[in-house]
Amino acid sequence: MATVQVRPRSDARHQLVTESWSTRPPVPIDEYADYYGNPVKRLVMPQGELNLRYDAVVAVPDEPDLDASAAPQLPVDEIPGELLHFTLPSRYCLSDQLMGMAWELFGQTEPSGARVHAVCDWVHDNTAVDVLEQRKGVCRDLAHLAITFCRSLNIPARYVFGYLPDLYVPPDPAPMDFAAWMEVYLGDRWWTFDPRNNARRVGRVLIGRGRDALDVAMLTTFGPAAFKSMVVWADLDKAS
Amino acid sequence: MATVQVRPRSDARHQLVTESWSTRPPVPIDEYADYYGNPVKRLVMPQGELNLRYDAVVAVPDEPDLDASAAPQLPVDEIPGELLHFTLPSRYCLSDQLMGMAWELFGQTEPSGARVHAVCDWVHDNTAVDVLEQRKGVCRDLAHLAITFCRSLNIPARYVFGYLPDLYVPPDPAPMDFAAWMEVYLGDRWWTFDPRNNARRVGRVLIGRGRDALDVAMLTTFGPAAFKSMVVWADLDKAS
Amino acid sequence: MATVQVRPRSDARHQLVTESWSTRPPVPIDEYADYYGNPVKRLVMPQGELNLRYDAVVAVPDEPDLDASAAPQLPVDEIPGELLHFTLPSRYCLSDQLMGMAWELFGQTEPSGARVHAVCDWVHDNTAVDVLEQRKGVCRDLAHLAITFCRSLNIPARYVFGYLPDLYVPPDPAPMDFAAWMEVYLGDRWWTFDPRNNARRVGRVLIGRGRDALDVAMLTTFGPAAFKSMVVWADLDKAS
Amino acid sequence: MATVQVRPRSDARHQLVTESWSTRPPVPIDEYADYYGNPVKRLVMPQGELNLRYDAVVAVPDEPDLDASAAPQLPVDEIPGELLHFTLPSRYCLSDQLMGMAWELFGQTEPSGARVHAVCDWVHDNTAVDVLEQRKGVCRDLAHLAITFCRSLNIPARYVFGYLPDLYVPPDPAPMDFAAWMEVYLGDRWWTFDPRNNARRVGRVLIGRGRDALDVAMLTTFGPAAFKSMVVWADLDKAS
Numbered sequence: 037m038a039t040v041q042v043r044p045r046s047d048a049r050h051q052l053v054t055e056s057w058s059t060r061p062p063v064p065i066d067e068y069a070d071y072y073g074n075p076v077k078r079l080v081m082p083q084g085e086l087n088l089r090y091d092a093v094v095a096v097p098d099e100p101d102l103d104a105s106a107a108p109q110l111p112v113d114e115i116p117g118e119l120l121h122f123t124l125p126s127r128y129c130l131s132d133q134l135m136g137m138a139w140e141l142f143g144q145t146e147p148s149g150a151r152v153h154a155v156c157d158w159v160h161d162n163t164a165v166d167v168l169e170q171r172k173g174v175c176r177d178l179a180h181l182a183i184t185f186c187r188s189l190n191i192p193a194r195y196v197f198g199y200l201p202d203l204y205v206p207p208d209p210a211p212m213d214f215a216a217w218m219e220v221y222l223g224d225r226w227w228t229f230d231p232r233n234n235a236r237r238v239g240r241v242l243i244g245r246g247r248d249a250l251d252v253a254m255l256t257t258f259g260p261a262a263f264k265s266m267v268v269w270a271d272l273d274k275a276s
Numbered sequence: 277m278a279t280v281q282v283r284p285r286s287d288a289r290h291q292l293v294t295e296s297w298s299t300r301p302p303v304p305i306d307e308y309a310d311y312y313g314n315p316v317k318r319l320v321m322p323q324g325e326l327n328l329r330y331d332a333v334v335a336v337p338d339e340p341d342l343d344a345s346a347a348p349q350l351p352v353d354e355i356p357g358e359l360l361h362f363t364l365p366s367r368y369c370l371s372d373q374l375m376g377m378a379w380e381l382f383g384q385t386e387p388s389g390a391r392v393h394a395v396c397d398w399v400h401d402n403t404a405v406d407v408l409e410q411r412k413g414v415c416r417d418l419a420h421l422a423i424t425f426c427r428s429l430n431i432p433a434r435y436v437f438g439y440l441p442d443l444y445v446p447p448d449p450a451p452m453d454f455a456a457w458m459e460v461y462l463g464d465r466w467w468t469f470d471p472r473n474n475a476r477r478v479g480r481v482l483i484g485r486g487r488d489a490l491d492v493a494m495l496t497t498f499g500p501a502a503f504k505s506m507v508v509w510a511d512l513d514k515a516s
Numbered sequence: 517m518a519t520v521q522v523r524p525r526s527d528a529r530h531q532l533v534t535e536s537w538s539t540r541p542p543v544p545i546d547e548y549a550d551y552y553g554n555p556v557k558r559l560v561m562p563q564g565e566l567n568l569r570y571d572a573v574v575a576v577p578d579e580p581d582l583d584a585s586a587a588p589q590l591p592v593d594e595i596p597g598e599l600l601h602f603t604l605p606s607r608y609c610l611s612d613q614l615m616g617m618a619w620e621l622f623g624q625t626e627p628s629g630a631r632v633h634a635v636c637d638w639v640h641d642n643t644a645v646d647v648l649e650q651r652k653g654v655c656r657d658l659a660h661l662a663i664t665f666c667r668s669l670n671i672p673a674r675y676v677f678g679y680l681p682d683l684y685v686p687p688d689p690a691p692m693d694f695a696a697w698m699e700v701y702l703g704d705r706w707w708t709f710d711p712r713n714n715a716r717r718v719g720r721v722l723i724g725r726g727r728d729a730l731d732v733a734m735l736t737t738f739g740p741a742a743f744k745s746m747v748v749w750a751d752l753d754k755a756s
Numbered sequence: 757m758a759t760v761q762v763r764p765r766s767d768a769r770h771q772l773v774t775e776s777w778s779t780r781p782p783v784p785i786d787e788y789a790d791y792y793g794n795p796v797k798r799l800v801m802p803q804g805e806l807n808l809r810y811d812a813v814v815a816v817p818d819e820p821d822l823d824a825s826a827a828p829q830l831p832v833d834e835i836p837g838e839l840l841h842f843t844l845p846s847r848y849c850l851s852d853q854l855m856g857m858a859w860e861l862f863g864q865t866e867p868s869g870a871r872v873h874a875v876c877d878w879v880h881d882n883t884a885v886d887v888l889e890q891r892k893g894v895c896r897d898l899a900h901l902a903i904t905f906c907r908s909l910n911i912p913a914r915y916v917f918g919y920l921p922d923l924y925v926p927p928d929p930a931p932m933d934f935a936a937w938m939e940v941y942l943g944d945r946w947w948t949f950d951p952r953n954n955a956r957r958v959g960r961v962l963i964g965r966g967r968d969a970l971d972v973a974m975l976t977t978f979g980p981a982a983f984k985s986m987v988v989w990a991d992l993d994k995a996s
Contacts, residue, residue, distance in 0.1 A: 037833040039840065051304035056296030064291035064335040068837030071791070080833050095304040112978045113757040113800050117788030120759070124970050127845050190978070250844050258832045258910070277593040279600070308597030311551070320593050352738045353517040353560050357548030360519070364730050365607050430738070490604050498592045498670070531784035536776030544771035544815040575784040 037258045040077045041244050042090045044198070047073075048242035055092040072251055074244040081261055100236035104149035104229070107222035112190045119221055122192035126247035128180045129195075131187035138188030152220050152229055155185045160234040175216040175232035176249055182231040183218050183248065192221035195248045196228075199241040199268070214254055214268060219245070277498040280317045281484050282330045284438070287313075288482035295332040312491055314484040321501055340476035344389035344469070347462035352430045359461055362432035366487035368420045369435075371427035378428030392460050392469055395425045400474040415456040415472035416489050422471040423458050423488065432461035435488045436468075439481040439508070454494055454508060459485070517738040520557045521724050522570045524678070527553075528722035535572040552731055554724040561741055580716035584629035584700075584707035592670045599701055602672035606727035608660045609675075611667035618668030632700050632709055635665045640714040655696040655712035656729050662711040663698050663728065672701035675728045676708075679721040679748070694734055694748060699725070757978040760797045761964050762810040764918070767793075768962035775812040792971055794964040801981055820956035824869035824949070827942035832910045839941055842912035846967035848900045849915075851907035858908030872940050872949055875905045880954040895936040895952035896969050902951040903938050903968065912941035915968045916948075919961040919988070934974055934988060939965070 043057075044050060059065075059079070063086070066078045115123070125131045131138075141158060145151040159182045163174075179195055186193035200215040217230040217240075230237060244252030255263070283297075284290060299305075299319070303326065306318045355363070365371045371378075381398060385391040399422045403414075419435055426433035440455035457470040457480075470477060484492030495503070523537075524530060539545075539559070543566065546558045595603070605611045611618075621638060625631040639662045643654075659675055666673035680695035697710040697720075710717060724732030735743070763777075764770060779785075779799070783806065786798045835843070845851045851858075861878060865871040879902045883894075899915055906913035920935035937950040937960075950957060964972030975983070 039837075046307035051306060052297075053302045053304050054296070054298040056294070057292075058294040062293045062333065064293055066291060066837060067286035070838055071841045076837060078833070078837055093302065113798070117759075117786060117796060117798055118790055121791045121971075125847050127847060127850070130847070251841075279597075306597060310598055311601045316597060318593070318597055353558070357519075357546060357556060357558055358550055361551045361731075367605050367607060367610070370607070491601075526787035531786060532777075533782045533784050534776070534778040536774070537772075538774040542773045542813065544773050546771060547766035573782065 037078065037080055038261065039253075039256045040079070040088060041074055041252060041254055042088075043075045043077070044092065044094060044241050044243055045074065045245070048198075048240070049097055050241045051095045053093040053095055055090070057090050059089070060087040070246075070251070072244070072246045074246070074252060081257070085264070094241050096239045096241065098238065100238045101228040101230070101240070103236065104220075104222055104227035105153060107149045107225075107227060109147035109151060109189075109191055109222055115190075115192060115221070119192045122194050122221070122247065123187050123190055124247075125184075125187065127250045128248040129184040129187060129193075131184045134184050135188045138185045142185065142189060149222055149227065151189065152182075152186060152191065152222070152227075155182050155189075156229055156231045156234050159185070159231045175230075178231040179216045179218045180248055182229065186218075186220050194219050194226075194245050195252065196242060196245050197249070197252050197254070198243045200233075200237060201239045214243075215240075216249065277318065277320055278501065279493075279496045280319070280328060281314055281492060281494055282328075283315045283317070284332065284334060284481050284483055285314065285485070288438075288480070289337055290481045291335045293333040293335055295330070297330050299329070300327040310486075310491070312484070312486045314486070314492060321497070321499075325504070334481050336479045336481065338478065340478045341468040341470070341480070343476065344460075344462055344467035345393060347389045347465075347467060349387035349391060349429075349431055349462055355430075355432060355461070359432045362434050362461070362487065363427050363430055364487075365424075365427065367490045368488040369424040369427060369433075371424045374424050375428045378425045382425065382429060389462055389467065391429065392422075392426060392431065392462070392467075395422050395429075396469055396471045396474050399425070399471045415470075418471040419456045419458045420488055422469065426458075426460050434459050434466075434485050435492065436482060436485050437489070437492050437494070438483045440473075440477060441479045454483075455480075456489065517558065517560055518741065519733075519736045520559070520568060521554055521732060521734055522568075523555045523557070524572065524574060524721050524723055525554065525725070528678075528720070529577055530721045531575045533573040533575055535570070537570050539569070540567040550726075550731070552724070552726045554726070554732060561737070561739075565744070574721050576719045576721065578718065580718045581708040581710070581720070583716065584702055584709070585633060587629045587702035587705075587707060589627035589631060589669075589671055589702055595670075595672060595701070599672045602674050602701070602727065603667050603670055604727075605664075605667065607730045608728040609664040609667060609673075611664045614664050615668045618665045622665065622669060629702055629707065631669065632662075632666060632671065632702070632707075635662050635669075636709055636711045636714050639665070639711045655710075658711040659696045659698045660728055662709065666698075666700050674699050674706075674725050675732065676722060676725050677729070677732050677734070678723045680713075680717060681719045694723075695720075696729065757798065757800055758981065759973075759976045760799070760808060761794055761972060761974055762808075763795045763797070764812065764814060764961050764963055765794065765965070768918075768960070769817055770961045771815045773813040773815055775810070777810050779809070780807040790966075790971070792964070792966045794966070794972060801977070805984070814961050816959045816961065818958065820958045821948040821950070821960070823956065824940075824942055824947035825873060827869045827945075827947060829867035829871060829909075829911055829942055835910075835912060835941070839912045842914050842941070842967065843907050843910055844967075845904075845907065847970045848968040849904040849907060849913075851904045854904050855908045858905045862905065862909060869942055869947065871909065872902075872906060872911065872942070872947075875902050875909075876949055876951045876954050879905070879951045895950075898951040899936045899938045900968055902949065906938075906940050914939050914946075914965050915972065916962060916965050917969070917972050917974070918963045920953075920957060921959045934963075935960075936969065 043055070044052060046052075061082060063079050063082060068076055068078070070076050142151055142154050145154045159178050163178060183193040183195060195216065196219050197214055197216045215232070217228060217232065219226040219228055228240065246252040257263075283295070284292060286292070301322060303319050303322060308316055308318070310316050382391055382394050385394045399418050403418060423433040423435060435456065436459050437454055437456045455472070457468060457472065459466040459468055468480065483494075486492040523535070524532060526532070541562060543559045543562060548556055548558070550556050622631055622634050625634045639658050643658060663673040663675060675696065676699050677694055677696045695712070697708060697712065699706040699708055708720065723734070726732040737743070763775070764772060766772075781802060783799045783802060788796055788798070790796050862871055862874050865874045879898050883898060903913040903915060915936065916939055917934055917936045935952070937948060937952065939946040939948055948960065966972040
């Protein structure tokens with residue numbers, strides 16, 4: 037069995053224009069929304085090779101991620117109750133263990149988006165260059181670390197993954213891959229922060245949200261299955 | 277603005293195999309789940325003609341609708357609380373007004389699926405032939421009437437619409453259209469009943485559920501818009 | 517069987533301080549949240565007399581209902597998708613039938629809270645005095661009419677019932693009863709309007725919300741039961 | 757700030773008869789349902805001592821926990837999609853790390869409730885007696901370990917806490933405390949297993965459910981607060 041998360045969530049800034057899904061050979065799929073409202077496709081893998089294909093045209097706003105610098109951190113008793121869930125530790129974000137370090141590093145910063153920027157700066161700058169260049173899974177790890185610090189500081193933070201076409205500075209010759217970033221709750225809404233790129237970006241297409249990467253995986257297989265290859269292709273069409 | 281319900285629900289007996297959605301000209305859409313969990317697409321209609329296209333290959337079980345004859349009607353205090361919603365009157369199913377008639381007609385039947393069959397038989401048989409032959413909207417009205425009786429009898433009943441290929445007896449030369457039927461709650465689950473065809477059928481693809489037709493419409497337009505034409509096409513491919 | 521809605525909803529402006537629930541004789545109850553998130557208690561009525569008692573101390577803000585005059589009516593394509601539910605007709609709010617009247621009466625008003633005030637003024641002023649003085653169920657009917665007009669005008673509107681201590685002008689010697697009012701969605705939130713009193717008030721304790729009174733009833737009995745009496749008591753304690 | 761979980765959940769086998777909640781001094785509370793549907797009360801703690809009191813009379817079935825021995829383990833592709841959430845590792849149940857051990861220990865058992873009994877037996881028997889006698893938190897740790905094994909074996913398992921009067925064998929002179937156990941999904945429903953007592957018991961009153969103890973805590977304080985004492989009192993009244 038495999039679960040697949042490729043369909044963009046409908047509650048983000050992008051809008052779907054066209055989409056199509058198919059498999060070779062044709063396989064019936066089940067669909068469901070998981071605990072975090074992510075759309076998941078599930079299928080029983082046939083013998084032999086299985087090819088999954090999902091194409092979509094998506095419209096994104098011209099404006100980059102909104103600027104959260106001035107958004108205030110909520111006192112903990114003003115955080116909406118059901119969001120306290122995102123201040124708790126999780127499998128890959130052991131915020132209870134980084135509490136001391138988080139307050140030492142960031143306790144003096146302004147309790148606002150500025151504090152989250154300080155977190156992202158630190159996470160981004162204190163990661164060895166060679167790790168960054170290795171790329172594979174880096175955005176995931178950096179997101180986990182930044183989320184951990186935010187929760188240690190009583191800021192609700194959740195893990196996000198999606199597509200992020202490499203359109204803007206810094207120009208990046210590497211092929212597009214899935215990307216991971218985070219959302220934090222400040223003031224009265226969720227804001228996007230991206231510790232890997234540490235910049236506001238255009239063109240995010242959000243697929244999944246959860247406590248950490250455990251909750252959202254593009255592809256999860258149960259039982260024996262060999263992963264042969266994946267091609268992710270994201271291109272910008274100014275005209276559309 | 278228009279809202280469109282064409283994507284099959286993921287919690288019915290069918291399974292999606294492939295699908296594609298597009299519009300001409302390309303238009304960004306929003307998607308959301310309504311109060312009844314139906315997937316809805318919403319779009320702002322551009323000037324001029326707008327063409328919407330949705331194609332899907334869907335796998336359906338070989339077996340017809342399950343036989344609910346023996347399923348017991350629940351005493352009202354054993355109906356799960358949140359389902360009492362579907363025993364209340366609604367815009368097109370004024371069950372408070374048909375209470376007396378319902379108990380007079382069906383009060384002596386066995387409190388089980390047999391009672392619902394009696395309702396469907398009565399609704400089906402007491403509808404003038406010419407009305408049935410006119411077809412347009414008939415399945416909708418018959419579903420509403422049967423739902424109304426069921427609610428009057430304290431049986432949770434909801435309105436369903438979807439595709440229903442004309443595969444089985446009686447052979448029907450008329451082109452396929454959207455179809456409406458109902459689901460009633462007996463024992464510990466929902467069961468399908470179809471007052472229009474009054475037969476268990478193969479191949480239902482369920483799109484929407486609600487209290488009545490008000491909650492589920494294939495196409496709803498807000499503001500000036502002229503509806504030119506619709507083609508619904510459903511074909512059976514035994515091979516898939 | 518009976519369903520009872522007396523516990524205040526937790527997502528309104530009041531806050532619970534103490535509460536207690538008991539019955540005489542003691543009867544086990546089931547609790548569930550209905551389709552609109554209202555907390556419902558359900559019980560099987562024993563033979564003989566049954567006495568239900570619910571007491572609560574509730575803290576309410578000193579400020580009256582917020583002033584919604586300047587809040588803008590949303591264009592229909594900007595209304596959040598899942599709220600379109602509250603623009604549809606329902607059993608007691610046949611907004612499809614009052615469409616013409618609504619636009620004729622209120623089409624020239626500013627598309628904002630001012631329009632809803634115009635609706636409330638009209639509903640309040642065009643109701644014969646003797647009807648108002650009869651009291652029983654008046655707030656319910658006036659709320660239904662105002663909701664109907666709002667939906668005809670594409671403004672999401674829902675029915676609300678709760679407790680409303682008679683604290684402010686106009687002084688009212690009549691005993692406190694359950695009260696019904698409405699909430700409408702303008703700008704980015706729901707606002708309280710009260711066609712019966714047609715004034716911003718202090719002290720609302722909100723129990724239930726729904727499409728109309730069908731969805732929210734303090735007491736609903738299924739099967740034979742005689743209603744003997746009800747005492748609702750709401751008092752203001754400035755000290756708490 | 758503190759969050760408090762003491763109110764029994766409404767979707768378990770017990771039924772509420774009476775209840776009352778109060779604090780000294782009186783403090784307004786907010787209520788919300790968390791991600792797992794648990795009812796939570798939240799309050800800002802005043803200066804000085806704060807006393808919280810919750811009393812309830814609850815009716816429980818005479819029968820002990822249902823016997824799950826024969827319930828079949830579902831093949832992973834038949835587990836309802838949204839329940840896969842409870843097969844994932846969480847903060848205190850690192851099932852990805854015990855995968856090998858789990859299959860080695862329990863892989864040969866029958867894929868049914870018998871397998872879960874084998875897990876509970878092992879967890880119960882392999883815990884040093886002195887640990888069991890120390891009591892404090894034992895039920896919590898044993899539940900976590902058994903949950904971890906179940907998830908390693910692809911059986912959905914969730915953490916549960918509540919009240920469990922010590923009524924039955926073995927007689928236990930120690931005072932009643934909160935108890936933790938687990939629920940696993942077999943066949944088409946959740947079943948109760950209790951690795952601490954390793955016996956089917958009468959009288960469980962279920963308060964909270966979640967992935968592990970992180971999600972459900974009777975009392976959580978944010979900021980400086982000293983915990984003075986807690987008295988949990990649960991008594992059996994055969995008459996009621």
